[in-house]
Amino acid sequence: MPIRQRVGTWVAVGILILLLLKISGLLKPLEEGARFILLPAGRLMSSAGLGLRNILLGSPDYVSLKERNRDLERRLTNLAVDYTKLRSLEEENRSLNDLIKFTQDSGYDAVPARIIARNPNPLRASILIDKGSRDGVETGMAVVVGQGIFIGKVTGLKERVSTVTLISDVASRVAAASINQNVLIGLVEGRGNNVARLTLVPQAVALKPDDVIVTAGTEDKIPADLLVGLVNEVEGKPTDPFKSAWLEPLAKIDRLDLALVLRPVALRPSE
Amino acid sequence: MSKRSGFLAILAAVAVGLAEATFTTLLPAPLNYLRPLLACCILLIVLNKTREALMAAALGGFVIDIFGLGDSSFSCVGLSVAAAVSAFLSSSILTNRSIYSAVALVIAGRVTERLCLLLIGGISQLLFPVKAVIEPFVSDVKIAGWDVMMVALGFTAFVMFTRRFKIIISGQR
Numbered sequence: 552m553p554i555r556q557r558v559g560t561w562v563a564v565g566i567l568i569l570l571l572l573k574i575s576g577l578l579k580p581l582e583e584g585a586r587f588i589l590l591p592a593g594r595l596m597s598s599a600g601l602g603l604r605n606i607l608l609g610s611p612d613y614v615s616l617k618e619r620n621r622d623l624e625r626r627l628t629n630l631a632v633d634y635t636k637l638r639s640l641e642e643e644n645r646s647l648n649d650l651i652k653f654t655q656d657s658g659y660d661a662v663p664a665r666i667i668a669r670n671p672n673p674l675r676a677s678i679l680i681d682k683g684s685r686d687g688v689e690t691g692m693a694v695v696v697g698q699g700i701f702i703g704k705v706t707g708l709k710e711r712v713s714t715v716t717l718i719s720d721v722a723s724r725v726a727a728a729s730i731n732q733n734v735l736i737g738l739v740e741g742r743g744n745n746v747a748r749l750t751l752v753p754q755a756v757a758l759k760p761d762d763v764i765v766t767a768g769t770e771d772k773i774p775a776d777l778l779v780g781l782v783n784e785v786e787g788k789p790t791d792p793f794k795s796a797w798l799e800p801l802a803k804i805d806r807l808d809l810a811l812v813l814r815p816v817a818l819r820p821s822e
Numbered sequence: 823m824s825k826r827s828g829f830l831a832i833l834a835a836v837a838v839g840l841a842e843a844t845f846t847t848l849l850p851a852p853l854n855y856l857r858p859l860l861a862c863c864i865l866l867i868v869l870n871k872t873r874e875a876l877m878a879a880a881l882g883g884f885v886i887d888i889f890g891l892g893d894s895s896f897s898c899v900g901l902s903v904a905a906a907v908s909a910f911l912s913s914s915i916l917t918n919r920s921i922y923s924a925v926a927l928v929i930a931g932r933v934t935e936r937l938c939l940l941l942i943g944g945i946s947q948l949l950f951p952v953k954a955v956i957e958p959f960v961s962d963v964k965i966a967g968w969d970v971m972m973v974a975l976g977f978t979a980f981v982m983f984t985r986r987f988k989i990i991i992s993g994q995r
Contacts, residue, residue, distance in 0.1 A: 566903055570896075667844055669891065
């Protein structure tokens with residue numbers, strides 16, 4: 552057999568063996584070991600990537616910033632008035648800055664995690680964080696940023712890393728409620744390209760732009776009242792059984808580097 | 823391949839794979855479409871280092887699989903097949919060592935890799951209750967654009983700073 556054919560045969564056999572090892576899962580211990588060794592380098596690379604990203608995005612144009620700021624201040628004033636009215640009717644006087652206190656009172660504690668990779672596919676919105684099953688993370692747990700803004704849930708789990716599917720992912724579905732009404736009103740579905748939509752909202756439910764949407768708490772391991780987004784535009788004719796709305800996310804997903812995984816106290820690993 | 827160059831090749835493959843899985847994914851568009859591993863493998867093939875190229879594709883692809891978030895975690899297999907196909911094309915059809923053949927090889931390699939992933943994704947969908955979300959075609963075009971740019975720049979750098987592809991006519995220096 553000529554040399555080239557022999558080499559080609561060996562290469563084909565090698566690739567086939569690789570594929571079979573991958574499908575059978577026999578490579579898993581090797582993958583875990585490699586992940587353990589390479590995780591520090593991965594964190595370093597992700598920090599470098601985020602640093603370069605911040606340098607490249609740079610300072611936005613001053614005029615557009617000023618206009619955006621004015622628009623946001625107006626919306627914030629309107630929201631603050633509504634929010635003050637709502638707060639006066641509720642038993643617990645919680646504010647956004649007390650969200651962490653809320654998670655402690657409700658029995659959840661948080662695992663801080665660094666974002667080390669992002670899915671490049673524009674239809675898929677998922678990130679990789681540097682905490683896994685060894686740190687007490689479980690599939691289905693809620694992931695928040697900032698002062699308790701819900702960005703997604705853990706959908707993939709390894710020993711030292713986890714995959715978090717964000718709310719704008721096309722496969723993401725999260726039960727939602729309005730901050731005005733403590734009942735399930737619909738489903739937040741991802742539409743890709745950092746966009747999410749609130750769907751299956753009954754016509755009888757009052758919904759208007761700038762309404763605050765929160766998690767409904769009907770899902771296991773996802774507490775209620777975690778901020779999801781603001782209603783941007785409501786769609787649907789009065790004759791339709793359901794209406795829907797586009798949501799504006801409250802967290803700037805592109806600039807995130809740290810997140811918190813909420814876990815119940817009962818699942819905290821023994822120290 | 824000497825032990826030293828083999829060790830350097832392994833290190834470089836792991837570094838490039840890690841950069842592709844973490845560093846480039848966090849950059850703003852259009853830089854997040856950079857996929858340097860295949861371009862590096864093609865440059866190695868053009869330099870007649872086929873063994874190193876195949877090793878880099880397998881190792882780098884393995885690193886991408888353990889950190890990647892793509893729709894399939896078979897980058898190792900996809901990139902190995904792409905490098906093997908490109909090596910075959912380089913030794914049988916695109917035998918001249920020119921910038922055009924390097925660009926053609928990287929496009930062929932990228933198409934091969936995508937076809938592999940589509941095939942694996944399709945088979946997974948048939949065998950398991952999984953909905954495979956395929957990246958839009960525009961993403962593939964952007965990735966291929968960056969591949970062409972990286973290979974062209976790399977090849978040009980080799981020509982400018984080495985005598986590797988220079989044709990020496992006797993009596994001329």
